[in-house]
Amino acid sequence: MTSTDLVSGVFAAALTPMIPTGAPDHAMAVGHCRWLLENGCDGLAPLGTTGEANSQSLADRMALIEALAAAGIPSNRVVVGTGGCALDDTVALTRCAVDAGYPNALVLPPFYYKGVSDDGLFAYYAVLIERVGDPAFRLYLYHFPQMSTVPLSPALIGRLRDAFGGVVAGLKDSSGDWTYTKHLLDTIPGFRVFSGTEQFLADNVAAGGVGCISATVNVTAPLAAQVLRADPPERERLQQDLTAIRIALQGFPLIPALKRIFEWHTGNPAWRNVLPPLLALPEAAAAELRRKIADFPLFRDDVPLDATVVAQT
Amino acid sequence: MTSTDLVSGVFAAALTPMIPTGAPDHAMAVGHCRWLLENGCDGLAPLGTTGEANSQSLADRMALIEALAAAGIPSNRVVVGTGGCALDDTVALTRCAVDAGYPNALVLPPFYYKGVSDDGLFAYYAVLIERVGDPAFRLYLYHFPQMSTVPLSPALIGRLRDAFGGVVAGLKDSSGDWTYTKHLLDTIPGFRVFSGTEQFLADNVAAGGVGCISATVNVTAPLAAQVLRADPPERERLQQDLTAIRIALQGFPLIPALKRIFEWHTGNPAWRNVLPPLLALPEAAAAELRRKIADFPLFRDDVPLDATVVAQT
Numbered sequence: 019m020t021s022t023d024l025v026s027g028v029f030a031a032a033l034t035p036m037i038p039t040g041a042p043d044h045a046m047a048v049g050h051c052r053w054l055l056e057n058g059c060d061g062l063a064p065l066g067t068t069g070e071a072n073s074q075s076l077a078d079r080m081a082l083i084e085a086l087a088a089a090g091i092p093s094n095r096v097v098v099g100t101g102g103c104a105l106d107d108t109v110a111l112t113r114c115a116v117d118a119g120y121p122n123a124l125v126l127p128p129f130y131y132k133g134v135s136d137d138g139l140f141a142y143y144a145v146l147i148e149r150v151g152d153p154a155f156r157l158y159l160y161h162f163p164q165m166s167t168v169p170l171s172p173a174l175i176g177r178l179r180d181a182f183g184g185v186v187a188g189l190k191d192s193s194g195d196w197t198y199t200k201h202l203l204d205t206i207p208g209f210r211v212f213s214g215t216e217q218f219l220a221d222n223v224a225a226g227g228v229g230c231i232s233a234t235v236n237v238t239a240p241l242a243a244q245v246l247r248a249d250p251p252e253r254e255r256l257q258q259d260l261t262a263i264r265i266a267l268q269g270f271p272l273i274p275a276l277k278r279i280f281e282w283h284t285g286n287p288a289w290r291n292v293l294p295p296l297l298a299l300p301e302a303a304a305a306e307l308r309r310k311i312a313d314f315p316l317f318r319d320d321v322p323l324d325a326t327v328v329a330q331t
Numbered sequence: 332m333t334s335t336d337l338v339s340g341v342f343a344a345a346l347t348p349m350i351p352t353g354a355p356d357h358a359m360a361v362g363h364c365r366w367l368l369e370n371g372c373d374g375l376a377p378l379g380t381t382g383e384a385n386s387q388s389l390a391d392r393m394a395l396i397e398a399l400a401a402a403g404i405p406s407n408r409v410v411v412g413t414g415g416c417a418l419d420d421t422v423a424l425t426r427c428a429v430d431a432g433y434p435n436a437l438v439l440p441p442f443y444y445k446g447v448s449d450d451g452l453f454a455y456y457a458v459l460i461e462r463v464g465d466p467a468f469r470l471y472l473y474h475f476p477q478m479s480t481v482p483l484s485p486a487l488i489g490r491l492r493d494a495f496g497g498v499v500a501g502l503k504d505s506s507g508d509w510t511y512t513k514h515l516l517d518t519i520p521g522f523r524v525f526s527g528t529e530q531f532l533a534d535n536v537a538a539g540g541v542g543c544i545s546a547t548v549n550v551t552a553p554l555a556a557q558v559l560r561a562d563p564p565e566r567e568r569l570q571q572d573l574t575a576i577r578i579a580l581q582g583f584p585l586i587p588a589l590k591r592i593f594e595w596h597t598g599n600p601a602w603r604n605v606l607p608p609l610l611a612l613p614e615a616a617a618a619e620l621r622r623k624i625a626d627f628p629l630f631r632d633d634v635p636l637d638a639t640v641v642a643q644t
Contacts (some may be wrong), residue, residue, distance in 0.1 A: 040418070074441040075419040076389065103416070106388035106606055128608045130385040130442065132478060138608035145607060167444060168481055168608075187441070294418055294458060295441045295451035296479075 020153045022121045023094035026228035026241040029212065030235040031068035033276055034082070036291040041078050043288060044085040051091050057317065058239030060229065063124055066099035067165055068233035068273055073293035076107050080114045087118035097158055097231065101126030105142055109149045121154040124190055127168040138175040140171065147182055158183055160193035172201055179206060190214050190231045200225055217264050218240045220257040228231025236276050237316045238263050266310045274299040275307050281318060333466045335434045336407035339541035340373025341549040341555040342525065344381035347355050347395070349604040356601060357398035364404050370630065373542065376437055379412035380478055381546035381586055386606035389420050390411030393427045400431035410471055410544065414439030418455055422462045434467040437503055440481040449487040460495055469475055470498055475505035475527065486513055492519060503527050505545045509534065516540055529555045530577050533570040549574050549589050550629045579623045587612040589622050596630060
């Protein structure tokens, strides 16, 4: 096993800006990633659920990975989402990421078939590791049963760690089930667990986790970064503020809502583009979103989320 | 709209024979399709759930479609599964099928995101029809909420029919919810509904449906064909026999079990190959399966499912 940079901290599950056809807009994507890294994010997880990765062709996803690498988005601050339904696709994407200099990959279980066995999931991940065949590769499992419909049992994770050691480096827990997170932290030494929501950021780090990878971090990163670095009891107070933003965003279709916020933030209407089955946020919901977030300090940088920009939409 | 052959009858959701790496074995696949057509099947639905399509790369799926066409598997007896998560992939596969001479396609809704809106699904299918852009194309919707997690509401189907008429030709109903099937048959004139299980074959045809597309038809086709062609009350009696086989196969992982039956039937151990997360049927389950099916007349052709073949496994 070679030494691969350990990733930790506040990670945004990066949104994917798109041209009208739905293909990634590389210039906007690179700009967004740079902006996130300069505005509170320790790192990025592009091409995950938030990045609409599974709505994109393999070729588009590979091209985006290569565009991020070409733009110098640093290797030690990226975990690339590479999991699809087809093992061949997952191998190809993961290899592409590792070859581009991003050895840390976040990999969903294959999510079409339901009720599959741990033996079948073990085989899937084992073949992935074998076929990627690069000692730098680090596998971060992606536990998101509400979306993938395929939970990753602690027993399966234990078997994978036993077989592949630190190559099975960690996990993103998007289940929202703190008991599950805590169980992994308590029972698998050295396993790098990211919470899938910044709502559990303080708890996760206090219990030995390494941070969070979250959609809403696209807009909460500055505050999330403060939570990560604060000492108790300040940490708990900041966590409450952070959780309040997270809760305010619930109830909206999350990806279209976040993209709309960036349209307001940047003045660029291309931020409204999403891929079906998602749709741009309807106007009524956008107006309600605007009201709900008005009181929150979302951004700390030079482009304000101001009424002028909102009025253009 | 050009005239495209209407498909109807007993269709097997064809298994995909594979080489050990998991890529389709074209010669075996063509042979299996021919065998099905000669043994009771009115038609075939390759590259569906049973065909492990979403576990295969786009390139492998396209190559299989082209291999079937090159081998002369007839256009009017095929509905090709072409639905993936990514609209680009679904467009590419559907175009490939239409270009290969298979204008009837069975298309899952995009199945990664959950709780998506009818508006979003409408957009997905509308863009698909527009981008396929071939007047011969006929869309068969694939309603399988237990697997896709994305139900297709009668309201959505009505909107698609209103917008695209007979291009939205029909639907495969794998929900197992006869009320849903019946509702579509009663409310959408001319809509071609296949039951997803031969268990409802007699009921479906009696109510105006056009047949069934089912995994187990790979082994029940001769009997299913009799059900389709019999008059009541003979039809009901035969349907009971057919349903008994279907029920006997429940409880086994269906795709590995069906592949194992074809290993026994042909003596070719390559039939055991599946793609992760599926696994070949374990020996204990195989022994139980063999006992359960021993009393059923599965095949009518010249290669018996006999003890000699079983003893080799």
